[in-house]
Amino acid sequence: MDADDVAEDLYRLPPAQFTAARDARAAEAKRDGDAATARRIASFRKPTLAAWVSNLLARQKEEAGQLLELAEALREAHRTLDPEQFRTLSHQQHVVIAGLARQAGGLARQAGQPVGVSVLHEVEQILHAALADPEVAEQWATGTLTKVPTVSTGFPGTASSAQVSAHSAKAKKPAAATPAAVPTSARKTPDAALEKRRARMKEAMKAATEAAAEASRRDDDMRRAEEEQEQATARRSAADERVALLTTRLGEAEEERCTAAAAAEEASVRVRDAAHEQKAAQRKAESTSRAVERLSAGDPGP
Secondary structure (H helix, E strand, O other): OOHHHHHHHHOOOOHHHHHHHHHHHHHHHHHOOOHHHHHHHHOOOOOOHHHHHHHHHHOOHHHHHHHHHHHHHHHHHOOOOOHHHHHHHHHHHHHHHHHHHHHHHHHHHHOOOOOOHHHHHHHHHHHHHHHHOHHHHHHHHOOOOOOOOOOOOOOOOOOOHHHHHHHHHHHHOOOOOOHHHOOHHHHHOOOHHHHHHHHHHHHHHHHHHHHHHHHHHHHHHHHHHHHHHHHHHHHHHHHHHHHHHHHHHHHHHHHHHHHHHHHHHHHHHHHHHHHHHHHHHHHHHHHHHHHHHHHHOOOOOO
16 A cells, blocks of 8 residues: 555545545554555545645646746745836736636635635645645645645745845946946846746746636636536426326326226116116016906916
Protein backbone atom coordinates (compact mmCIF):
# COMPACT_ATOMS: atom_id res chain seq x y z
CA MET A 1 0.00 0.00 0.00
CA ASP A 2 1.37 3.39 -1.01
CA ALA A 3 0.68 6.21 1.47
CA ASP A 4 0.68 8.88 -1.27
CA ASP A 5 -2.01 7.00 -3.21
CA VAL A 6 -4.03 6.66 -0.03
CA ALA A 7 -3.68 10.40 0.60
CA GLU A 8 -4.92 11.10 -2.93
CA ASP A 9 -8.04 9.05 -2.21
CA LEU A 10 -8.64 10.38 1.30
CA TYR A 11 -8.36 14.08 0.48
CA ARG A 12 -10.95 13.70 -2.26
CA LEU A 13 -13.53 12.69 0.35
CA PRO A 14 -15.74 15.28 2.06
CA PRO A 15 -14.34 16.15 5.52
CA ALA A 16 -17.18 14.33 7.29
CA GLN A 17 -16.01 11.03 5.77
CA PHE A 18 -12.27 11.63 6.18
CA THR A 19 -11.52 10.35 9.69
CA ALA A 20 -13.34 7.02 9.41
CA ALA A 21 -11.80 6.33 6.00
CA ARG A 22 -8.31 7.28 7.21
CA ASP A 23 -8.53 5.03 10.26
CA ALA A 24 -9.80 2.15 8.13
CA ARG A 25 -6.90 2.48 5.67
CA ALA A 26 -4.37 2.76 8.50
CA ALA A 27 -5.78 -0.39 10.09
CA GLU A 28 -5.61 -2.15 6.74
CA ALA A 29 -1.93 -1.24 6.34
CA LYS A 30 -1.25 -2.45 9.87
CA ARG A 31 -2.95 -5.79 9.16
CA ASP A 32 -0.75 -6.11 6.09
CA GLY A 33 2.30 -5.78 8.33
CA ASP A 34 3.32 -2.35 7.00
CA ALA A 35 3.65 -0.44 10.28
CA ALA A 36 5.49 2.54 8.75
CA THR A 37 2.77 3.15 6.15
CA ALA A 38 0.09 2.67 8.81
CA ARG A 39 1.70 5.35 11.01
CA ARG A 40 2.01 7.76 8.11
CA ILE A 41 -1.61 7.29 7.08
CA ALA A 42 -2.74 7.73 10.68
CA SER A 43 -0.86 11.05 10.78
CA PHE A 44 -2.90 12.56 7.93
CA ARG A 45 -4.83 15.57 9.22
CA LYS A 46 -8.50 16.03 8.47
CA PRO A 47 -8.95 19.06 6.16
CA THR A 48 -11.19 21.95 7.04
CA LEU A 49 -14.16 22.48 4.76
CA ALA A 50 -12.45 25.43 3.04
CA ALA A 51 -9.22 23.47 2.56
CA TRP A 52 -11.18 20.57 1.05
CA VAL A 53 -12.95 22.94 -1.36
CA SER A 54 -9.63 24.49 -2.41
CA ASN A 55 -8.23 20.98 -2.94
CA LEU A 56 -11.05 20.30 -5.41
CA LEU A 57 -9.88 23.31 -7.40
CA ALA A 58 -6.22 22.24 -7.18
CA ARG A 59 -7.12 19.01 -8.98
CA GLN A 60 -8.35 21.03 -11.96
CA LYS A 61 -4.97 20.99 -13.69
CA GLU A 62 -5.57 23.89 -16.06
CA GLU A 63 -6.79 26.29 -13.37
CA ALA A 64 -4.09 25.18 -10.92
CA GLY A 65 -1.39 25.66 -13.55
CA GLN A 66 -2.58 29.17 -14.36
CA LEU A 67 -2.62 30.18 -10.69
CA LEU A 68 0.87 28.82 -10.11
CA GLU A 69 2.16 30.57 -13.22
CA LEU A 70 0.56 33.79 -12.03
CA ALA A 71 2.19 33.34 -8.63
CA GLU A 72 5.62 32.97 -10.20
CA ALA A 73 5.12 36.02 -12.38
CA LEU A 74 3.92 38.10 -9.42
CA ARG A 75 6.93 37.17 -7.33
CA GLU A 76 9.31 38.00 -10.16
CA ALA A 77 7.68 41.34 -10.85
CA HIS A 78 7.16 42.40 -7.23
CA ARG A 79 10.45 44.22 -6.83
CA THR A 80 10.38 46.02 -10.16
CA LEU A 81 6.80 47.13 -10.81
CA ASP A 82 5.94 50.78 -10.25
CA PRO A 83 2.99 51.64 -7.94
CA GLU A 84 0.49 52.30 -10.74
CA GLN A 85 1.24 49.02 -12.50
CA PHE A 86 1.19 47.21 -9.19
CA ARG A 87 -2.24 48.54 -8.27
CA THR A 88 -3.60 47.44 -11.65
CA LEU A 89 -2.18 43.95 -11.32
CA SER A 90 -3.33 43.68 -7.71
CA HIS A 91 -6.91 44.48 -8.76
CA GLN A 92 -6.75 41.92 -11.57
CA GLN A 93 -5.35 39.39 -9.14
CA HIS A 94 -8.35 39.80 -6.82
CA VAL A 95 -10.74 39.40 -9.77
CA VAL A 96 -9.01 36.18 -10.77
CA ILE A 97 -9.06 34.77 -7.25
CA ALA A 98 -12.73 35.64 -6.77
CA GLY A 99 -13.55 33.82 -10.01
CA LEU A 100 -11.56 30.75 -9.03
CA ALA A 101 -13.24 30.71 -5.60
CA ARG A 102 -16.65 30.71 -7.29
CA GLN A 103 -15.54 27.82 -9.47
CA ALA A 104 -14.38 25.95 -6.37
CA GLY A 105 -17.83 26.50 -4.86
CA GLY A 106 -19.37 24.98 -7.99
CA LEU A 107 -17.12 21.94 -7.69
CA ALA A 108 -18.21 21.54 -4.06
CA ARG A 109 -21.88 21.59 -5.13
CA GLN A 110 -21.15 18.95 -7.76
CA ALA A 111 -19.55 16.82 -5.04
CA GLY A 112 -22.74 17.07 -2.97
CA GLN A 113 -21.34 19.52 -0.42
CA PRO A 114 -22.57 23.08 -1.11
CA VAL A 115 -20.77 25.75 0.91
CA GLY A 116 -21.56 29.27 2.07
CA VAL A 117 -19.99 32.67 1.59
CA SER A 118 -17.75 32.40 4.65
CA VAL A 119 -16.16 29.20 3.34
CA LEU A 120 -15.59 30.75 -0.09
CA HIS A 121 -13.93 33.70 1.63
CA GLU A 122 -11.52 31.25 3.28
CA VAL A 123 -10.91 29.65 -0.12
CA GLU A 124 -9.89 33.08 -1.41
CA GLN A 125 -7.47 33.39 1.53
CA ILE A 126 -5.93 30.07 0.55
CA LEU A 127 -5.48 31.19 -3.05
CA HIS A 128 -3.90 34.47 -1.91
CA ALA A 129 -1.51 32.47 0.27
CA ALA A 130 -0.65 30.20 -2.66
CA LEU A 131 0.24 33.28 -4.70
CA ALA A 132 2.39 34.67 -1.92
CA ASP A 133 4.23 31.61 -0.64
CA PRO A 134 5.88 29.01 -2.92
CA GLU A 135 5.67 26.36 -0.18
CA VAL A 136 1.93 26.91 0.24
CA ALA A 137 1.52 26.83 -3.53
CA GLU A 138 3.39 23.53 -3.72
CA GLN A 139 1.28 21.94 -0.98
CA TRP A 140 -1.94 23.31 -2.44
CA ALA A 141 -1.05 21.89 -5.86
CA THR A 142 -0.92 18.37 -4.36
CA GLY A 143 -4.57 18.66 -3.31
CA THR A 144 -3.79 17.75 0.32
CA LEU A 145 -4.07 21.11 2.08
CA THR A 146 -5.59 20.77 5.55
CA LYS A 147 -6.22 24.34 6.72
CA VAL A 148 -6.16 27.98 5.70
CA PRO A 149 -2.52 29.16 5.67
CA THR A 150 -1.48 32.52 7.06
CA VAL A 151 -0.97 35.06 4.28
CA SER A 152 2.50 36.61 4.41
CA THR A 153 2.51 40.30 5.29
CA GLY A 154 5.09 40.84 2.56
CA PHE A 155 2.82 39.45 -0.14
CA PRO A 156 2.50 41.73 -3.17
CA GLY A 157 -1.28 41.70 -3.00
CA THR A 158 -1.30 43.15 0.53
CA ALA A 159 1.76 45.40 0.50
CA SER A 160 1.24 49.10 0.94
CA SER A 161 1.95 51.67 -1.78
CA ALA A 162 4.84 52.94 0.31
CA GLN A 163 6.41 49.49 0.27
CA VAL A 164 5.92 49.25 -3.47
CA SER A 165 7.42 52.70 -3.94
CA ALA A 166 10.40 51.72 -1.81
CA HIS A 167 10.95 48.62 -3.90
CA SER A 168 10.58 50.64 -7.08
CA ALA A 169 13.04 53.24 -5.83
CA LYS A 170 15.57 50.54 -5.04
CA ALA A 171 15.06 48.96 -8.41
CA LYS A 172 15.53 52.31 -10.20
CA LYS A 173 18.50 53.44 -8.11
CA PRO A 174 21.67 53.52 -10.31
CA ALA A 175 24.67 51.44 -9.41
CA ALA A 176 27.58 53.03 -7.58
CA ALA A 177 29.32 54.75 -10.48
CA THR A 178 29.89 58.27 -11.67
CA PRO A 179 27.56 59.63 -14.33
CA ALA A 180 30.46 59.69 -16.75
CA ALA A 181 30.95 55.95 -16.26
CA VAL A 182 27.43 55.18 -17.53
CA PRO A 183 26.60 56.41 -21.03
CA THR A 184 23.38 58.37 -21.35
CA SER A 185 22.09 56.04 -24.05
CA ALA A 186 22.61 53.05 -21.75
CA ARG A 187 20.66 54.72 -18.92
CA LYS A 188 17.73 55.36 -21.24
CA THR A 189 17.70 51.81 -22.65
CA PRO A 190 14.84 49.73 -21.11
CA ASP A 191 15.96 46.86 -18.93
CA ALA A 192 15.46 43.74 -21.04
CA ALA A 193 14.88 41.45 -18.04
CA LEU A 194 12.30 43.84 -16.60
CA GLU A 195 10.45 44.08 -19.89
CA LYS A 196 10.50 40.29 -20.18
CA ARG A 197 9.08 39.90 -16.69
CA ARG A 198 6.39 42.47 -17.40
CA ALA A 199 5.47 40.67 -20.61
CA ARG A 200 5.20 37.38 -18.75
CA MET A 201 3.12 39.06 -16.09
CA LYS A 202 0.69 40.49 -18.66
CA GLU A 203 0.37 37.13 -20.37
CA ALA A 204 -0.20 35.32 -17.08
CA MET A 205 -2.75 37.87 -15.88
CA LYS A 206 -4.58 37.78 -19.20
CA ALA A 207 -4.76 33.98 -19.15
CA ALA A 208 -5.83 33.93 -15.51
CA THR A 209 -8.46 36.65 -16.03
CA GLU A 210 -9.89 34.81 -19.02
CA ALA A 211 -9.90 31.57 -17.04
CA ALA A 212 -11.70 33.25 -14.15
CA ALA A 213 -14.31 34.69 -16.50
CA GLU A 214 -14.79 31.29 -18.11
CA ALA A 215 -15.04 29.70 -14.67
CA SER A 216 -17.70 32.22 -13.71
CA ARG A 217 -19.64 31.47 -16.89
CA ARG A 218 -19.36 27.74 -16.25
CA ASP A 219 -20.53 28.28 -12.69
CA ASP A 220 -23.58 30.20 -13.93
CA ASP A 221 -24.27 27.52 -16.55
CA MET A 222 -24.01 24.80 -13.92
CA ARG A 223 -26.32 26.70 -11.57
CA ARG A 224 -28.92 27.05 -14.33
CA ALA A 225 -28.53 23.37 -15.22
CA GLU A 226 -29.01 22.41 -11.59
CA GLU A 227 -32.15 24.54 -11.38
CA GLU A 228 -33.49 22.96 -14.57
CA GLN A 229 -32.64 19.53 -13.19
CA GLU A 230 -34.50 20.28 -9.96
CA GLN A 231 -37.53 21.50 -11.89
CA ALA A 232 -37.47 18.48 -14.20
CA THR A 233 -37.07 16.15 -11.22
CA ALA A 234 -40.05 17.78 -9.52
CA ARG A 235 -42.13 17.41 -12.69
CA ARG A 236 -41.07 13.78 -13.00
CA SER A 237 -42.00 13.11 -9.37
CA ALA A 238 -45.41 14.69 -9.90
CA ALA A 239 -45.91 12.64 -13.07
CA ASP A 240 -44.85 9.47 -11.23
CA GLU A 241 -47.42 10.21 -8.53
CA ARG A 242 -50.12 10.73 -11.14
CA VAL A 243 -49.12 7.52 -12.91
CA ALA A 244 -49.20 5.63 -9.61
CA LEU A 245 -52.63 7.07 -8.80
CA LEU A 246 -54.00 6.28 -12.25
CA THR A 247 -52.46 2.80 -12.11
CA THR A 248 -54.22 2.19 -8.80
CA ARG A 249 -57.48 3.46 -10.21
CA LEU A 250 -57.01 1.33 -13.31
CA GLY A 251 -56.48 -1.73 -11.13
CA GLU A 252 -59.61 -0.95 -9.16
CA ALA A 253 -61.57 -0.40 -12.38
CA GLU A 254 -60.25 -3.70 -13.76
CA GLU A 255 -61.45 -5.49 -10.64
CA GLU A 256 -64.82 -3.77 -10.92
CA ARG A 257 -65.00 -4.79 -14.58
CA CYS A 258 -64.25 -8.42 -13.73
CA THR A 259 -66.83 -8.41 -10.95
CA ALA A 260 -69.42 -6.81 -13.24
CA ALA A 261 -68.64 -9.29 -16.01
CA ALA A 262 -69.17 -12.20 -13.61
CA ALA A 263 -72.42 -10.68 -12.39
CA ALA A 264 -73.55 -10.15 -15.97
CA GLU A 265 -72.80 -13.79 -16.82
CA GLU A 266 -74.81 -14.95 -13.81
CA ALA A 267 -77.62 -12.65 -14.78
CA SER A 268 -77.55 -14.04 -18.33
CA VAL A 269 -77.89 -17.56 -16.97
CA ARG A 270 -80.83 -16.48 -14.81
CA VAL A 271 -82.41 -14.77 -17.82
CA ARG A 272 -82.12 -17.98 -19.88
CA ASP A 273 -83.55 -20.06 -17.04
CA ALA A 274 -86.37 -17.57 -16.56
CA ALA A 275 -87.08 -17.64 -20.29
CA HIS A 276 -87.34 -21.42 -20.27
CA GLU A 277 -89.62 -21.34 -17.23
CA GLN A 278 -91.70 -18.61 -18.85
CA LYS A 279 -92.19 -20.68 -22.00
CA ALA A 280 -93.09 -23.75 -19.97
CA ALA A 281 -95.59 -21.77 -17.94
CA GLN A 282 -97.05 -20.26 -21.10
CA ARG A 283 -97.47 -23.69 -22.67
CA LYS A 284 -99.14 -24.95 -19.51
CA ALA A 285 -101.45 -21.97 -19.43
CA GLU A 286 -102.43 -22.51 -23.05
CA SER A 287 -103.07 -26.20 -22.39
CA THR A 288 -105.27 -25.55 -19.39
CA SER A 289 -107.14 -22.87 -21.32
CA ARG A 290 -107.92 -25.31 -24.13
CA ALA A 291 -109.14 -27.88 -21.58
CA VAL A 292 -111.52 -25.32 -20.11
CA GLU A 293 -112.86 -24.49 -23.54
CA ARG A 294 -113.53 -28.15 -24.30
CA LEU A 295 -115.30 -28.69 -21.06
CA SER A 296 -117.40 -25.63 -21.67
CA ALA A 297 -118.40 -26.98 -25.04
CA GLY A 298 -119.54 -30.31 -23.53
CA ASP A 299 -116.57 -32.19 -24.87
CA PRO A 300 -115.34 -34.45 -22.09
CA GLY A 301 -112.03 -34.73 -23.87
CA PRO A 302 -109.68 -37.64 -23.70
